[in-house]
Amino acid sequence: MKRQLRSHLLAVAPRLAERVPYSALSVERVCAAGGVAPGAFRLAFDDLSAYVQALHAHFLEQMRQRLIKVTEGTAPGLRRIMLASETYLGYNLENAALRHWLLAAYGQPGVLHAIRQQTQIYGLLLAAEMRAAGRARADALARLYLAMLNEVAGIELRAGGRQNAYRDALWHFLDHAGAPAPFAPALTVR
Amino acid sequence: MSESLPPRIRLLQAAHRLAGEGGAPPDAARIAAAAGMPPSAVDAHFGGFDALQCELLALLYDEVRDLVAKLTLNMPAGRVRLQLAIDTYLQALLDRPALAALTRRLRFHPRGAAILRQRVTGFSLMFQLELKAMGWPFAPQTARLCTAALIETATAEAAAGRRLPELRAALLGYFDPARAA
Numbered sequence: 194m195k196r197q198l199r200s201h202l203l204a205v206a207p208r209l210a211e212r213v214p215y216s217a218l219s220v221e222r223v224c225a226a227g228g229v230a231p232g233a234f235r236l237a238f239d240d241l242s243a244y245v246q247a248l249h250a251h252f253l254e255q256m257r258q259r260l261i262k263v264t265e266g267t268a269p270g271l272r273r274i275m276l277a278s279e280t281y282l283g284y285n286l287e288n289a290a291l292r293h294w295l296l297a298a299y300g301q302p303g304v305l306h307a308i309r310q311q312t313q314i315y316g317l318l319l320a321a322e323m324r325a326a327g328r329a330r331a332d333a334l335a336r337l338y339l340a341m342l343n344e345v346a347g348i349e350l351r352a353g354g355r356q357n358a359y360r361d362a363l364w365h366f367l368d369h370a371g372a373p374a375p376f377a378p379a380l381t382v383r
Numbered sequence: 384m385s386e387s388l389p390p391r392i393r394l395l396q397a398a399h400r401l402a403g404e405g406g407a408p409p410d411a412a413r414i415a416a417a418a419g420m421p422p423s424a425v426d427a428h429f430g431g432f433d434a435l436q437c438e439l440l441a442l443l444y445d446e447v448r449d450l451v452a453k454l455t456l457n458m459p460a461g462r463v464r465l466q467l468a469i470d471t472y473l474q475a476l477l478d479r480p481a482l483a484a485l486t487r488r489l490r491f492h493p494r495g496a497a498i499l500r501q502r503v504t505g506f507s508l509m510f511q512l513e514l515k516a517m518g519w520p521f522a523p524q525t526a527r528l529c530t531a532a533l534i535e536t537a538t539a540e541a542a543a544g545r546r547l548p549e550l551r552a553a554l555l556g557y558f559d560p561a562r563a564a
Contacts, residue, residue: 300491330553330556332549333549333550334553336535336539337550337554338532340531340534340535341529341531341532344527344528344530344531345528358521358524359528361520361521362520362521362524362525365521366525366528366529366557370556370557371553
């Protein structure tokens with residue numbers, strides 16, 4: 194029962210985020226959107242902060258599943274990084290309103306902790322992919338690439354759509370940074 | 384500390400001096416004492432400790448910017464100047480642990496976030512100028528992304544409390560001439 198209620202209240206978030214800014218988010222608004230009594234919220238979450246943390250975890254899990262599905266069967270290396278990056282950027286845009294909420298919640302220690310953990314895990318995975326691609330300083334490159342990828346995600350969110358020139362700049366970095374000279378043929382740039 | 388200076392300047396100078404001594408950024412009472420003023424002076428002249436910290440944040444970043452500009456001013460635009468600017472910037476941040484602490488503390492504060500955005504924009508423009516001089520593809524976009532990578536490097540070095548040569552080399556190596564294809 195509690196689990197179903199949690200899932201239900203998490204599921205109403207994307208649509209609610211399209212109507213209500215994070216600064217106006219409240220238990221009452223979540224309950225109204227979910228069609229449940231305000232008292233029911235406490236059965237599922239301790240408070241609004243716990244709800245936002247669960248929302249963030251849910252968002253990351255959905256994205257993780259999407260990434261696994263999209264990259265399944267692709268060999269480790271630059272093309273898989275590019276595919277995963279495109280998926281990540283696309284997922285952010287598809288869920289832009291919710292993403293804005295979560296960005297606004299970065300000041301919450303629980304959310305910040307989860308982001309750091311996620312960054313660490315993605316950093317390790319990326320470094321393995323970079324190594325598979327024969328890149329020098331794979332760990333360092335992975336860290337820099339993630340910072341750049343998140344910058345593109347932020348730019349696209351603020352612009353409200355795909356920004357091809359930024360993606361091309363990102364692919365250029367992916368294609369050339371740490372590459373042995375002479376480096377491999379360039380990845381696709383539209 | 385000259386008592387002829389306006390109280391805000393005296394407080395800011397005291398905060399700057401204490402920040403330069405290393406360690407954690409000083410608290411309001413210590414700053415006021417160093418300025419020869421009562422503890423209430425920070426609230427009275429800045430309207431709160433956050434405002435004083437934001438001023439200090441801006442001052443320290445300006446200092447770093449001026450240092451980078453001074454060292455690179457007479458060099459031709461391009462890869463060597465860019466690499467020197469990056470190295471100087473990272474070292475200047477590393478030499479100012481109070482700046483990293485203030486950045487962490489104030490990044491969600493509206494004024495602090497605005498100051499940080501301004502500085503990021505400034506560095507990104509500098510990056511762009513150098514990349515254009517090098518004929519780099521997607522120069523404005525690369526400048527923005529490399530600024531994010533630079534901030535990541537600075538954050539990692541601040542957390543480690545030392546230079547991280549692998550990160551620096553990964554970033555600087557990207558600007559080797561053969562890569563501008």
